[in-house]
Structures are given as C-alpha cells and as structure tokens.
Amino acid sequence: MTTSDVLLTADADGVRTLTLNRPQAYNSLTVELKERLLAELQAAADDAEVRAVVLTGSGKAFCAGQDLKEHVGLLQSGDPAPLNTVRNHYNPITRAIVGMSKPVIAAVNGTAAGAGAAFAYASDLRIAAESSSFLMAFANVGLGPDSGASWTLQRLIGYGRAAELMLLARTVDSAEALRIGLVGEVVPDEDLAARAHAIAAKLAAGPTVAYTKIKQVLNVSAQSSLEEALEAENAAQTILGKTADHAEAVEAFVTKRKPAFRGE
Structure with a gap:
C-alpha cells in the first residue's frame, strides 16, 4: 500500500x-x-x-x-x-x-x-x-x-x-x-x-478486452439510434471475435474446463 x-x-x-x-x-x-x-x-x-x-x-x-x-x-x-x-x-x-x-x-x-x-x-x-x-x-x-x-x-x-x-x-x-x-x-x-x-x-480475472468493448458499446448506445447501436455492436464483435480470450473461451467450453483469460 x-x-x-x-x-x-x-x-x-x-x-x-x-x-x-x-x-x-x-x-x-x-x-x-x-x-x-x-x-x-x-x-x-x-x-x-x-x-x-x-x-x-x-x-x-x-x-x-x-x-x-x-x-x-x-x-x-x-x-x-x-x-x-x-x-x-x-x-x-x-x-x-x-x-x-x-x-x-x-x-x-x-x-x-x-x-x-x-x-x-x-x-x-x-x-x-x-x-x-x-x-x-x-x-x-x-x-x-x-x-x-x-x-x-x-x-x-x-x-x-x-x-x-x-x-x-x-x-x-x-x-x-x-x-x-x-x-x-x-x-x-x-x-x-x-x-x-x-x-x-x-x-x-475475466476477459478484460471484452469488458472494454462492453463499456464502449453501452456508452454509444445510450445516446444513439438502434441502427447506430447495431453497428457499434457489430464493430465490437468483429474485433473481439479475433481475440485470444475468445479463442480461449471457446476451447475451454469444448474441453469442459475453466477458461484462463489474459486480456488479449
């Protein structure tokens, strides 16, 4: 401290x-x-x-x-x-x-x-x-x-x-x-x-890159139209779908284990 x-x-x-x-x-x-x-x-x-x-x-x-x-x-x-x-x-x-x-x-x-x-x-x-x-x-x-x-x-x-x-x-x-x-x-x-x-x-300990995008999308959607919100969600998912954390989560689901997220 x-x-x-x-x-x-x-x-x-x-x-x-x-x-x-x-x-x-x-x-x-x-x-x-x-x-x-x-x-x-x-x-x-x-x-x-x-x-x-x-x-x-x-x-x-x-x-x-x-x-x-x-x-x-x-x-x-x-x-x-x-x-x-x-x-x-x-x-x-x-x-x-x-x-x-x-x-x-x-x-x-x-x-x-x-x-x-x-x-x-x-x-x-x-x-x-x-x-x-x-x-x-x-x-x-x-x-x-x-x-x-x-x-x-x-x-x-x-x-x-x-x-x-x-x-x-x-x-x-x-x-x-x-x-x-x-x-x-x-x-x-x-x-x-x-x-x-x-x-x-x-x-x-979670997927911090995803948390960043969740916060960003929520803030955009709070002051935008539905179409703008949908586009913001799509942009975020396109990025997150390529992250190591997403790949790790999928692999952990398939192998029935707890994922180890790295924020990447």
Whole structure:
C-alpha cells in the first residue's frame, strides 16, 4: 500500500483500490484531493497490471462532495480556482471513470453527496454498505448538478426520479437505493471492502478486452439510434471475435474446463 495525505492506493489480485482519505472531513474534495484522484485514475488506466479499480472512502463517508470550507475561503480571497474546478477537476475525473478501459466499482461506505455521489454514479458497478446514503444537494447551495450527474443519474434511475432527487435534494438510504436501481447490492458495513474486492477480483480475472468493448458499446448506445447501436455492436464483435480470450473461451467450453483469460 502506498500513502499520501489525502489518498490511499493498494494493489491485489489485479485490482487497484483507491481510497479517499480525509475522514475527518468526510472525504470532502479539496483541490489537492481532486488533483490526486485524477492522477491516480489516469495511472490506473495506463497500468497494464491493473485490470479492475475499486473506489471507496475511509472512515464514515464515501465522499461528501466539494469541501465548502476551502471553496468559500478561495472565493473570499478572490482566487479563481473555485470557478474553474468543474472544468479543471470534476469533468476530467468523471471522464476518467466513465472512459476507463477496465471496470470501476464504487464501494460506497456512508454518505455519498454531490460530486462524491456523482463519481459513484459514473462507476460501472455500485456496492453499498447498509449505512450508506446518497444526496444530490446542489440545489441547497444554489447550484446545478456537475461531475456528470445529470447524464449518469437519469440513466440509472430514469428522468423522473433523477429530477426528484436533484430538485428536492432528498437523501436516499441504502434500502431505497437498492429498490430504485441506484446500487446493485447492499451488504453489511463490515463486509463492504471484502465484497467489493471479490467482485473486482472476479472481473480482473475475466476477459478484460471484452469488458472494454462492453463499456464502449453501452456508452454509444445510450445516446444513439438502434441502427447506430447495431453497428457499434457489430464493430465490437468483429474485433473481439479475433481475440485470444475468445479463442480461449471457446476451447475451454469444448474441453469442459475453466477458461484462463489474459486480456488479449
């Protein structure tokens, strides 16, 4: 495990776990943490040894969103950083998560609010602790959504529910999050880290080239016509049909053994 003041990283079983590490401030996002998170996401994307990523938080929160103390202080000092943080930090982080060529699992412990919740929505899978909750509180501070939440949230739960959660700034507990499809699984708090790692390790041992294409096709199809989706699927299958992983899967099926995928 390597450590910085604001972020922990750990590698095991082809999985890189990124842990937001400002527990005393509910892992709220300072400029330092945003820059570190973006750098670590980019490093994970570029590292061939990393085949899946887990994003989580230390302490009692996943991420409470923007650190308002820093935000207000910078505004009062006349620093332009707060006005540029969406373009310089939040947008690139969301692009890094959504565009990651390997699966990203959000292990949501405790509160996920604002941009923190948006990072969970941008992930491919969401596993939540029983004590977790989600809050889109932008309206409470006179702001609109950022970090891609307007794009990701309604794709998870539909326009009507997304509008309700954003306009009313209503907290969603883990049970409701599971019921409305915001998360895929809820586990006891003490089991969250192990469960998230187990899912990530399973994906890391799988056909990662296929996972990359699955993510790409889903993103294309979310904003295209049926014909465009069919073409995207065909293009992906043409490439995947020639991969070593596909050949290995076919051979394993014929010989009745478990395939050994290499991500090639």
